[in-house]
Amino acid sequence: MSITLKGLRAFAMVQRYGSFTRAAALLNITQPALTVQIRQLEAGVGLRLLERTPRGAEPTAAGRELARSLEPLLQDLDHAIASLRDLAARRRGLVRLAVLPSVAASLLPGAIARMRASHPELGVRVHEAVTGQVYEMVRSEEVDFGIATDLRPGGALSLEPLFRDQILALLPPSHALARMQSIPLQKLATERLLLLESDSSIRRLVDDAFASAGHIVAPAQEAVHMGTLVGMARTGLGIAMIPSSAAEITMAPELAARPVSRPGIHRVVSLIRRSDRSLPPAAEALVEALRNSLAGA
Amino acid sequence: MSITLKGLRAFAMVQRYGSFTRAAALLNITQPALTVQIRQLEAGVGLRLLERTPRGAEPTAAGRELARSLEPLLQDLDHAIASLRDLAARRRGLVRLAVLPSVAASLLPGAIARMRASHPELGVRVHEAVTGQVYEMVRSEEVDFGIATDLRPGGALSLEPLFRDQILALLPPSHALARMQSIPLQKLATERLLLLESDSSIRRLVDDAFASAGHIVAPAQEAVHMGTLVGMARTGLGIAMIPSSAAEITMAPELAARPVSRPGIHRVVSLIRRSDRSLPPAAEALVEALRNSLAGA
DNA sequence: TGATTGACATAAAGAAAGCTTATGGAACAC
DNA sequence: GTGTTCCATAAGCTTTCTTTATGTCAATCA
Structure with a gap:
């Protein structure tokens, strides 16, 4: 019998609210579904975790023990997931890019401002560098992407022309x-x-x-x-x-x-990135801002 | 998209071994199954967590971040589960019981010794008490069960005759x-x-x-x-x-x-327990030992 | 005391996920 | 260029999950 996250969350909910019915409602499932979940969790650990009483349920000694270690654990997990989702939603993150000095002084400031407008929490770290260095930094993953002149270089870099x-x-x-x-x-x-x-x-x-x-x-x-x-x-x-x-x-x-x-x-002048790497969401946001700046949008 | 424990474990495995194929083998599933698991996890957080390379996979920045928080978390969870299974397997636990002095001096020592033989890790805490107190301690859950004379009392206690x-x-x-x-x-x-x-x-x-x-x-x-x-x-x-x-x-x-x-x-002389509580595994072990002692086995 | 209520358990059937086998495509090595 | 090594995809089957409907038990109230 396998222990599932769903089962553990179900248990935490029941133990916290002292009732299958109530917990089921909060979990948006029916009470029988929850009963089955708990049964499987109990089979998984080989122990009764909840005593079913006429007016609810309360944890056994083992159940209390589980709850004690489980609750902070679930909290940490939820936090980690939320944190990742912040990355995905571009509410957090750092764009690292290498650009030609001329681009850093002209195109880039506007693009960064534009990105800031929609995603104010994102940070940007700009490295000014000449074309060769830009390629190298992209290749070594020192930066998420680069902006430099089109050299059609070796290596697994992909270019996308930005402007002439x-x-x-x-x-x-x-x-x-x-x-x-x-x-x-x-x-x-x-x-x-x-x-x-x-x-x-x-x-x-x-x-x-x-x-x-x-x-x-x-x-x-x-x-x-x-x-x-x-x-x-x-x-x-x-x-x-x-x-x-x-x-x-x-x-x-x-x-x-x-x-x-x-x-x-x-x-x-092209955008340079490793073809075997996807852009982090934050970098994606800046690239969008760059393209919009160029399109005059 | 829901995040599952299986998916998280799958991710941890791939991130650790740098390969879907290898991780799948270790997880005893096929590689396509693992691919799907990872895809669902990525959909769940909304992020690419692993970059697929020609000879394996390596974590993205987000993937590394997840791995960092996930690994101790999974370890804690596994530890908690193992700990519960120890309880279930009677490798750990404490039996609390209240018995009549005569029983404490005669039947009980043999039963405890018998239990020790098969489950050496279990602890026993014996309270000697007269019948009325035994009932009260069982009722208040101060002990897991009691041994006393049969009074056929009120409350939700269940009796099981042990010997005459x-x-x-x-x-x-x-x-x-x-x-x-x-x-x-x-x-x-x-x-x-x-x-x-x-x-x-x-x-x-x-x-x-x-x-x-x-x-x-x-x-x-x-x-x-x-x-x-x-x-x-x-x-x-x-x-x-x-x-x-x-x-x-x-x-x-x-x-x-x-x-x-x-x-x-x-x-x-009967075994007395709350009818609305199941016996913890450790207590179960002692009850078994008691019954075996009485049966002369 | 007997009906009612509230709570969890069980059963059956339909829905959803998960897994395996088979196959595809891309990169790399010789 | 051919073979090998990976991961991705597709199809079919099995398993698991969930819902609806119903059962059981204990506590409560009349």
Whole structure:
């Protein structure tokens, strides 16, 4: 005879309320069903646990002993289950993700705010990292998912494109090129360029684009932060090239932002996750928020 | 979706061994059955608890969290159940009983020894008491059962006759009456009698027998303990009247023991229990031992 | 005292779950 | 590429559970 959780809960209920009928009502089953449950539990332990009296039931010595150990046990179990359900309902949890600095500064804040609105209890831990690191952190499960450029890498990672980023040239409105709607790559090759340092994926993207067009890039200035580039551009040091997703653009409303053309410089920013892992509910919530942000919903 | 103990145990097993197949084998079910169990558990909490990998399964973050709280919980439960089964198997437990002093000194020791032989772990707590007290202690559940004379009392007590005790006259072999096989009551009325004090049920029994025959008893000596009466008889102070069940008889092999006749003096000694309570297993063991002792088995 | 009430037990039948066998698909190794 | 190892799925059967209907017993009330 097997001991079931249902049987134990039934016993706890009867022992607590001193009545089969009453306990059955509270358990939403009929009294005969409960009688059978208790009988099976008693058969399971090999003992009579409840004495049936003319006006109810009361525990035997063994029943009292069981109740004493059972009650905190059931409580702990219920607590553990409730706690898991909180995770499922996104009332609790932590999203860990690795994103490109540009995304961390632009797309992400809005998405987090959006997630907070519907799931205020969820925590977020953001790691800023360059593309290679993002992949590595996803692979090692240091983060639940990542956002980086599309590298189509080895390993069991799955990619889902989020948006297409294009590189913009940021230059003073007074600059001759500012009159064009978009600036051909070739025109930029001879300008004083303000570029990120070469370990960033954006710099590599720009370098590659120029290289493909037969140019070798010799930046007038390099910097680690895009904000620095914007500052430089504002003081007339040259033309800053930054991705359209970068929030730093808004830091310089007096500068003109023009897409690069012929060829345009693009990168696809994707959501990266291990294909053999499902997303925790909290992460799922943030991904939803990200997608909604991108859809403009 | 309901969460079952079986499902939780199944989860614990898979999480511990990292494999459905292996866990299923250990649980003595087939792998598909286990798959279904886990699926139902996951549906129950609303979360994926195990990631299925090409060569096994490993817990998700939620799964690890559950395992952490679940494992001690299952252990406690198993312990509690094992503990109850110990009670059922009579490997543990305490018998509380109230018995007449004469029974405590004669029948009981053998029965306890007999019980010890088969169930060495059981404890016994014996209360010696006169009949009225025995009934009261059974009624108030101070003891599991009692042994006393049959009073056919009120209340929800059930009686089961154990044996018939007869009153013996203990006298020196040289005494004239010692030549008779049994001694008529009337002959005793004029002898120097050694009787228990008047609050004992045996004394009352003797008094009643004499009274019914039209005699008034004037004992030569009274005593609280039967051993005292035996000692007095041995020194020739008179004829001691004690129940046949009394172990004290064996203390005086040199005295003659003769049943009283015309009429004989009997009492029925019964096992007394609440009819609305079942006996705990330990008590059951002692009752069995008692019955076996009486049956001479 | 006898009817009534309240409480648990039992029985039978229909509903629901659980298990097993058989089969499928994916990843990995050689 | 073939075989192996896992887990998932499907179908059919068995077992268990639950409900409805009824029984029994003891306490209560008239």
